Every structure is written in structure tokens, then in C-alpha cells.
Amino acid sequence: MSRRSIGIVLNGVTGRMGYRQHLVRSLLAIRDDGGLPLADGTVLWPEPVLVGRNEHKLAEIAHRHGLSDWTTDLPSALARDDVEIYFDALTTDRREKAIASALEAGKHVYTEKPVATDLDGALALARAAEAAGVKVGVVADKIFLPGLVKLKRLVDSGFFGRVLSVRCEFGYWVFEGDWQSAQRPSWNYRREDGGGMVLDMFPHWHYVLEHLLGPVRAVRCTTATHIPRRFDENGEEYAATAEDAAYATFELDDGIIAQFNSSWAVRVFRDELVEFQVDGTHGSAVAGLRNCRAQRREATPRSVWNPDLPPSADQRGDWATVPDNQEFGNGFRVQWERFLRHVVSDEPFPWDLHAAARGVQLAELALRSAGEGRRIEIPELA
Structure with missing residues (x-):
């Protein structure tokens, strides 16, 4: 050898x-x-x-x-x-x-x-x-994460039937840097240094959606700088000139709507730092970094809105764990x-770099959408 x-x-x-x-x-x-x-x-x-x-x-x-x-x-x-x-x-x-x-x-x-x-x-x-x-x-x-590998397996098997929507909750609280040091470098929050949630994360969301369900055709986005002043690695206060949160709706083929909330100013009340929920006519699934849970339509509880009575169904307990069925490396x-x-x-x-360019295109048009306050269609790149 x-x-x-x-x-x-x-x-x-x-x-x-x-x-x-x-x-x-x-x-x-x-x-x-x-x-x-x-x-x-x-x-x-x-x-x-x-x-x-x-x-x-x-x-x-x-x-x-x-x-x-x-x-x-x-x-x-x-x-x-x-x-x-x-x-x-x-x-x-x-x-x-x-x-x-x-x-x-x-x-x-x-x-x-x-x-x-x-x-x-x-x-x-x-x-x-x-x-x-x-x-x-x-x-x-992201597409090599165990949770998303399992989610892709469900998509490819036809588990969902006709996919209706995707929901993603991503983020965590990044400390401002004064009383506790920040977990992310200060350049992430300065537009002039290439920072900002949209440019950082939307290229990732692009290849995740493209890998799971297909190309993104349109975007509507709202951005926010929730924490306007932070402290850098030397303890010096600086102005955050880039957004630390972005709230976007992506449109895919076949009427699929994807809603992504991305924030470094949110405290986590979910199982993992990122969770993707896919809902379809025949079933739904929620995937995180490592785990994935699913619910078939025949196992879906009959939910009825009644604020006068305690809930009759265990909304989280009625989901089945999707098995690993393989070993996952880094x-x-x-x-x-x-x-x-x-x-x-x-x-x-x-x-490749063409796929990467499509991710940059999505980020660029999302920022434009936020600036102009409107939905923007995404043209195909030659």
C-alpha cells in the first residue's frame, strides 16, 4: 500500500x-x-x-x-x-x-x-x-449534521407526501462583551468588516434548502440590530453596524414556504441551537444538530383550540425518534x-463556487429586500 x-x-x-x-x-x-x-x-x-x-x-x-x-x-x-x-x-x-x-x-x-x-x-x-x-x-x-442527514432521508423516502412548509429557528444569546465575554468575534457585528447575520448565515440556509427541497425562488426579509452597542476583545465599546437578527420568508418550487428566524439576540427554549421543521400532507419532522423526530398523519393527535381546558394531547411526546441507522462522523x-x-x-x-455564488446572491437580495421592504424574486444565474 x-x-x-x-x-x-x-x-x-x-x-x-x-x-x-x-x-x-x-x-x-x-x-x-x-x-x-x-x-x-x-x-x-x-x-x-x-x-x-x-x-x-x-x-x-x-x-x-x-x-x-x-x-x-x-x-x-x-x-x-x-x-x-x-x-x-x-x-x-x-x-x-x-x-x-x-x-x-x-x-x-x-x-x-x-x-x-x-x-x-x-x-x-x-x-x-x-x-x-x-x-x-x-x-x-450543515447538511452533514446527523439531524439533517436523517431529515434528508425522510424527504427522499417520500415520508412527507407533498411538502407544504419549512420552519427554522436558529440562534442563541451572544453576550454583549461587558459583563461576560462574547462568544463570537466583534467583526461579526461590523458591516465594514464583512459582518452581519444575513451574509454569515443565509449562504448556509441556501444550500440547506437547495439540498433538501430545491432552489429558492423569492425572498422577503426583515433585519434588526437588536443590540446596538457591544464590547470588543479588548473590552472597548463599539457600535454594532451590522444586523444581529434576520427574519426571512423564502419561496421554493411547488408552493413550499420556508420561514427562517436567525438571531444572536435570542435565549434558547428548544432542544438544540438550530431546529428545522418540515410539514407535509403525510407527515412532519423536526431536526436539530443531532436528533430528528417525526410524526405520521395517522399518528397526529386531534388538536382542538379550547383555552378553558388543559391540553388533552402530549404534543411533544407523540413524535417518534428517527433512528440513526448509520454512524455519523464529524x-x-x-x-x-x-x-x-x-x-x-x-x-x-x-x-462548488457556482453553488456558493447562489448563496451570496440570496444574502445580497435578502439585504435588498430588507432595505426596500418588499418581496424580491431570485433570478437564475447564467
């Missing part, structure tokens, strides 16, 4: 997602398990090249995990012949330029989303990738493995 090394630049690895999910729980986990087996018997061995702006943090991460290859010089890393893949986990406002430089260097690209701050930038990257003839992939981690690692096989073995990988 032969081993094939593949050099991967990880840019933004000092950030929470870049470090925890992509380096430790994905690439280093693959190495800990002996590499990634390919269909031809070869074992693929990721060789991370850590890139960032902070020498101290990079050196500390490298030392912690027994790595030695790190640099603050992205151009020199991209110029290396032993580097085949560029991965981007930078802040949103820096991502487009960095990806463009990787494409110009002829590297395959795998990246977090959103890929750009506007549709023009996202489409420019997609065109540049096609011109370069490289392979590209965009993180779509969703980020699963998608990394698929992208690596895409690069080396040409296995399919549908989450």
Missing part, C-alpha cells in the same frame, strides 16, 4: 473554525487514523502548511501538534510546488482576494463561506476557477474527505 502526500495551505488556522474543525477534527484526525484510503489502494496523507498573520499563534499551534511547516507569507506558500490545495478560513472581508491569489497560482481551492461579500465577487471567483482549470469546493457542513471531516477524493480521484463534489 503506497502513501501519497498532499500539501494543503490552511489560511486562517488561528481562528476558531479554522483551528478546531478544519485542522484538528478534520486533517489531523485523518492523519491520526493513518491517512485517507483511496479506491486504488493508495493512502492519502495531508501535509498542512499553516498560514496566518500572528507568528506567535502559528508557532504555538504548530508546536502543540508536532507540526513544523508554518508561515506568515501567503505568496511564498502558494508558490511551493508541493502545495496542491489552498484552504481559506479567513474573515469574510479578506477571503475573496486570498482565493483569487490561490487560483492565480493554479491551486485547487477549498473554502469556508461566504466566498465574497457580494455576488459580483463570487461570480468572478467562479469564472477564475474555470479559467484556471482547477477543482474547487465550498464548505457545506461533518467537516466527512466533507474534507470528499473534497480530497475529488481532487485526487476525480470523485464528484457538487458544492
Whole structure:
């Protein structure tokens, strides 16, 4: 059994997602398990090249995990012949330029989303990738969550009959940063730094809906900055110039209506930080990060509105748990493995820069909808 090394630049690895999910729980986990087996018997061995702006943090991460290859010089890393893949986990406002430089260097690209701050930038990257003839992939981690895998299984089985609607509740309380430190970086709340709920989360909601039920055809959105002043990592007060909540209605084919409430200013009274409910003529299901529960039409209780009597049905207890029926790995690692096989073995990988551009388009039109106070149809991209 032969081993094939593949050099991967990880840019933004000092950030929470870049470090925890992509380096430790994905690439280093693959190495800990002996590499990634390919269909031809070869074992693929990721060789991370850590890139960032902070020498101290990079050196500390490298030392912690027994790595030695790190640099603050992205151009020199991209110029290396032993580097085949560029991965981007930078802040949103820096991502487009960095990806463009990787494409110009002829590297395959795998990246977090959103890929750009506007549709023009996202489409420019997609065109540049096609011109370069490289392979590209965009993180779509939500659809690899166990709860959504089970929900997709129900959709594909015809469990719902005709799907009527989708409801999503997402979010949690992000501390303002004064009396308790915030759980999210301050740039998330500054529009000038690429922050905001819509640009951050709507590209995710786009690929979730597209994966489960089909393309989004129209959007109506209202945004709010519920907490107008916050405190940054140094304890300095700043003005929140981006929205911390967005309330949107998406229209899909066949009359399906999807309502998504997304907020970093909401206290959680549900089982998980995100829950998706799909209602259909033959059944309904509620999926979170890990769990999924369903109710068939023949098991649906006969609810009657009567405020003078206590409820006669156990509205939550009458739902059945959808079984795992498989082992679920870390969703980020699963998608990394698929992208690596895409690069080396040409296995399919549908989450490309064109798909990412559609997500940016949805975010851009949702912000426009909020600004103009109206429903906006979403044109198909050429």
C-alpha cells in the first residue's frame, strides 16, 4: 500500500473554525487514523502548511501538534510546488482576494463561506476557477449534521407526501462583551468588516434548502440590530453596524414556504441551537444538530383550540425518534474527505463556487429586500 502526500495551505488556522474543525477534527484526525484510503489502494496523507498573520499563534499551534511547516507569507506558500490545495478560513472581508491569489497560482481551492461579500465577487471567483482549470469546493457542513442527514432521508423516502412548509429557528444569546465575554468575534457585528447575520448565515440556509427541497425562488426579509452597542476583545465599546437578527420568508418550487428566524439576540427554549421543521400532507419532522423526530398523519393527535381546558394531547411526546441507522462522523471531516477524493480521484463534489455564488446572491437580495421592504424574486444565474 503506497502513501501519497498532499500539501494543503490552511489560511486562517488561528481562528476558531479554522483551528478546531478544519485542522484538528478534520486533517489531523485523518492523519491520526493513518491517512485517507483511496479506491486504488493508495493512502492519502495531508501535509498542512499553516498560514496566518500572528507568528506567535502559528508557532504555538504548530508546536502543540508536532507540526513544523508554518508561515506568515501567503505568496511564498502558494508558490511551493508541493502545495496542491489552498484552504481559506479567513474573515469574510479578506477571503475573496486570498482565493483569487490561490487560483492565480493554479491551486485547487477549498473554502469556508461566504466566498465574497457580494455576488459580483463570487461570480468572478467562479469564472477564475474555470479559467484556471482547477477543482474547487465550498464548505457545506450543515447538511452533514446527523439531524439533517436523517431529515434528508425522510424527504427522499417520500415520508412527507407533498411538502407544504419549512420552519427554522436558529440562534442563541451572544453576550454583549461587558459583563461576560462574547462568544463570537466583534467583526461579526461590523458591516465594514464583512459582518452581519444575513451574509454569515443565509449562504448556509441556501444550500440547506437547495439540498433538501430545491432552489429558492423569492425572498422577503426583515433585519434588526437588536443590540446596538457591544464590547470588543479588548473590552472597548463599539457600535454594532451590522444586523444581529434576520427574519426571512423564502419561496421554493411547488408552493413550499420556508420561514427562517436567525438571531444572536435570542435565549434558547428548544432542544438544540438550530431546529428545522418540515410539514407535509403525510407527515412532519423536526431536526436539530443531532436528533430528528417525526410524526405520521395517522399518528397526529386531534388538536382542538379550547383555552378553558388543559391540553388533552402530549404534543411533544407523540413524535417518534428517527433512528440513526448509520454512524455519523464529524461533518467537516466527512466533507474534507470528499473534497480530497475529488481532487485526487476525480470523485464528484457538487458544492462548488457556482453553488456558493447562489448563496451570496440570496444574502445580497435578502439585504435588498430588507432595505426596500418588499418581496424580491431570485433570478437564475447564467
